[in-house]
Amino acid sequence: MHIVDLTQQRKTTKAFDPAHQLSQEEVSAIRALLRMSPSSTNAQPWHFFLASTESGKAKVAAGASGDFAYNEPKIKNASLVVVMCARTRMDDDYLRQVLEQEIKDGRLATAEAQANQHKVRSGYVHKHEQSQVGLLQWSARQVYIALGFLLLGAAEMGIDACPIEGFDAAALDNALNLQAQGLTSQVLVALGRSKSDQDFNAGLPKSRLAESVVITEL
Numbered sequence: 001m002h003i004v005d006l007t008q009q010r011k012t013t014k015a016f017d018p019a020h021q022l023s024q025e026e027v028s029a030i031r032a033l034l035r036m037s038p039s040s041t042n043a044q045p046w047h048f049f050l051a052s053t054e055s056g057k058a059k060v061a062a063g064a065s066g067d068f069a070y071n072e073p074k075i076k077n078a079s080l081v082v083v084m085c086a087r088t089r090m091d092d093d094y095l096r097q098v099l100e101q102e103i104k105d106g107r108l109a110t111a112e113a114q115a116n117q118h119k120v121r122s123g124y125v126h127k128h129e130q131s132q133v134g135l136l137q138w139s140a141r142q143v144y145i146a147l148g149f150l151l152l153g154a155a156e157m158g159i160d161a162c163p164i165e166g167f168d169a170a171a172l173d174n175a176l177n178l179q180a181q182g183l184t185s186q187v188l189v190a191l192g193r194s195k196s197d198q199d200f201n202a203g204l205p206k207s208r209l210a211e212s213v214v215i216t217e218l
């Protein structure tokens with residue numbers, strides 16, 4: 001399918017079929033989409049937790065109480081839930097880990113190229129650490145690139161998905177002990193198959209502002 005048709009066809013899933021399980025191949029592809037997402041300076045300032053078991057999904061559902069209870073059935077009935085987290089800190093150990101991987105992957109042949117890459121990436125990190133909005137804002141923006149990759153990739157594979165910002169991030173961070181890991185949850189994605197007789201969005205037309213409203217040619 002043409003990518004533009006895909007964007008028109010995909011819809012946020014509001015109710016999942018609890019009997020439907022994604023295949024191992026589909027889950028592997030989802031893992032690849034997350035890992036292969038691009039990020040500024042290739043800093044990859046994220047971590048993704050995957051929950052497909054009852055107990056895993058129950059942990060994620062810790063963030064879906066109170067005002068967010070409306071999202072709980074999506075978390076519980078989806079085949080897979082991804083918790084997309086941003087890094088709250090990027091210390092030199094982490095930056096060197098990224099650099100070592102790039103060297104291993106054959107991107108930086110000379111010592112000079114390696115030193116330069118480390119200097120540039122560290123420079124970006126320090127700049128964002130000192131900015132008013134801070135490092136987390138920068139990390140979070142990168143996480144949302146991975147969100148876009150995941151949503152479009154899932155649609156291409158015929159997997160239904162619901163992005164979820166309606167959750168209590170503090171409660172979920174607590175349940176997953178994220179602060180100690182230098183992480184904080186940003187957005188969830190529930191994936192599986194729509195239960196179309198209960199999924200009110202499945203039968204509704206899409207709505208977007210007109211091109212003339214959101215795009216201006218300079």
Ligand SMILES: Cc1cc2nc3c(=O)[nH]c(=O)nc-3n(C[C@H](O)[C@H](O)[C@H](O)COP(=O)(O)O)c2cc1C
Pocket residue numbers: 010011012014071162163164165166167187201206
């Ligand atoms: C970042 C983000 C957060 C969202 N959070 C929720 C949510 O918590 N619950 C929900 O049912 N839908 C959520 N949505 C779905 C949006 O309402 C939906 O994408 C939008 O209305 C456009 O509809 P479409 O995805 O079917 O094209 C979210 C979407 C995005 C991109």
